[in-house]
Amino acid sequence: MRSELFFPFPSTSNPLPPMLPKEIKKPLRVIVSGGGTGGHIFPAIAIADELKRLVPRAEFLFVGAEGKMEMEKVPKAGYKIVGLPIRGLQRHNKLANLSFPFRLISSLIKSRSTIKNFKPDIVIGTGGYAGGPVLYAAAKMGVPTLIQEPNAFAGLANKWLGKHVDKICVAFPKMEKYFPKEKLVETGNPVRxxxxxxxxxxxxxxxxxxxxxxxxxxxxxxxxxxxxxxxxxxxxxxxxxxxxxxxxxxxxxxxxxxxxxxxxxxxxxxxxxxxxxxxxxxxxxxxxxxxxxxxxxxxxxxxxxxxxxxxxxxxxxxxxxxxxxxxxxxxxxxxxxxxxxxxxxxxxxxxxxxxxxxxxxxxxxxxxxAQLGAVTRIAEEALALINLKTAES
Missing domain, CATH: 3.40.50.2000 (Glycogen Phosphorylase B;)
Structure with a gap:
């Protein structure tokens, strides 16, 4: 990661690692992915809003699934979004799943291209199948990655991603049965x-x-x-x-x-x-x-x-x-x-x-x-992860 980055913000809970670069040369750049339902979209927007409050110079790009509701709701919230051709597996229409491998490969290729062009400092996912390709691609490309799992039972996409990402924010205890324990942080669920x-x-x-x-x-x-x-x-x-x-x-x-x-x-x-x-x-x-x-x-x-x-x-x-x-x-x-x-x-x-x-x-x-302040804790975990990765590079 770029060693010149430094993002000052008012901490409300978790302190940042002590080894921080000294000056700002480029704004924070964040890719956020969460879609399919409002339960994925609105937490993603809430996290982006909180990061923007903490780091006003931050720039954001959302990644969603073509034709899904995030392609409408995210622009209404004031953010740019690109769509992937990915689709979820269909339980009741097996024939529709024949195109899944091709859509996945195409989505991975587009995700890599998007990451190369946007050059994010971190990629954040809030669940939904649109996040799979972009979070996986980011992890393989060495970009810091964080996912937020909102439920007491982890979703399929997030369970798979948990092996690859750097940090996992959860809302319920005992989530180590789904994720590597050392990556877990209990933050609560983000709200608007x-x-x-x-x-x-x-x-x-x-x-x-x-x-x-x-x-x-x-x-x-x-x-x-x-x-x-x-x-x-x-x-x-x-x-x-x-x-x-x-x-x-x-x-x-x-x-x-x-x-x-x-x-x-x-x-x-x-x-x-x-x-x-x-x-x-x-x-x-x-x-x-x-x-x-x-x-x-x-x-x-x-x-x-x-x-x-x-x-x-x-x-x-x-x-x-x-x-x-x-x-x-x-x-x-x-x-x-x-x-x-x-x-x-x-x-x-x-x-x-x-x-x-x-x-x-x-x-x-x-x-x-109520777990008040959850969105701030998640945003702070994201910023701490960026600075930790920067200090290590």
Whole structure:
């Protein structure tokens, strides 16, 4: 690595290695990769935002998968992105996997070219298959590499990358069963703290007492069919409680199917494909319903939101159930299984709406579990890794 680099910043936790170059000659250059779902994209953006706050002269390039949502969300956040032709392995369409080796080779070639042209000082990954080629290429080219694993059960791409990268930031203990122990740092999960702080400020300005009760239902960045069906098929129960207001994020793939259903036309229901202003959505929500992805969990812990978690049964190794149990075993959230949504979701919502003491208990326990400052700790680990590698070179 280039020995002239030095990045001063205010440390909040981990001290940097003492051997540091003395002057700045070039700005910090960072490649960030995380995609496929919001659970990978938004933590990647949060880490980039924090690095930019700590090192204002930093330059960033994101790497994602062609045609995936990061190609839209990352530019909206103000960052440049290049796409790789990589695709994930298909469990239900084996024929589609025939092109995987060719896409992988092409993605590795493009990753090497991107790294040579951009000349990053570090490459950071937050999960998703787009990160595999660029993190692997960077590690083989001698560029410092760091990955962030958000879940209690490590993803396939990150497990494979763990053998090659320099540092692994995790949110849960006992992750040495998936990764080399000497590379692990328990940091917590990064969240969009500026957005969440704005949400908290907006919530504090809400009227203290109101007859309305606001529910935010979000099925992840892509939407959740089973959660959408639970609302669609319980129209009369939702109509019967007009004081319970529903903000329903159904996902862009499901919007056409569900936006015209009878539930969506109720006066106390507002449906949208995707929520861009999550600060407003969180601020007005008295109760959140969501999948048990790591980002959702970290955000509701940060805000202390009473939450019903519905783990997705379709994710690898049922890791969302493991995520959810970390909260439910501490009485910090309520779990409704995906298979029980039709019968149990709406009654559970109404029970919580009628029990403010229970909501306050969930809120308090969730807030106690929050790992505040995680994004800063990850950014500091990245900067420490750059300086350590520089000192060694």
């Amino acid at each position: 703290e500026s957005m969440l702080e704005k949400a908290a400020d907006l919530a504090a300005k809400k009227p203290a007492a109101t007859s309305q009760f606001s529910v935010l239902l979000m099925g992840g960045s892509g939407g959740a069919k089973s959660m959408n069906e639970a609302l669609r098929d319980n129209t009369e129960a939702i109509r019967a409680r007009p004081q319970v207001q529903w903000k329903w994020q159904c996902g862009k793939h499901y919007y056409e199917d569900f936006s015209s259903c009878e539930t969506a036309r109720l006066d106390n229901v507002s449906i949208s494909a995707f929520i861009d202003k999550m600060d407003d959505a969180y601020a007005t929500a008295d109760l959140v319903i969501g999948r048990a992805g790591s980002t959702t969990i970290a955000e509701i812990q940060y805000l202390g939101k009473p939450t019903i978690l519905v783990p997705s049964p379709w994710v690898a190794e049922d890791h969302q159930t493991m995520n959810a149990k970390a909260l439910t075993e501490n009485d910090a959230a309520v779990l409704v299984a995906d298979k029980d949504l039709q019968l149990d979701l709406i009654p559970t919502v109404f029970e919580l709406a009628d029990n403010p003491a229970r909501r306050e208990q969930l809120s308090s326990k969730a807030r106690e579990m």
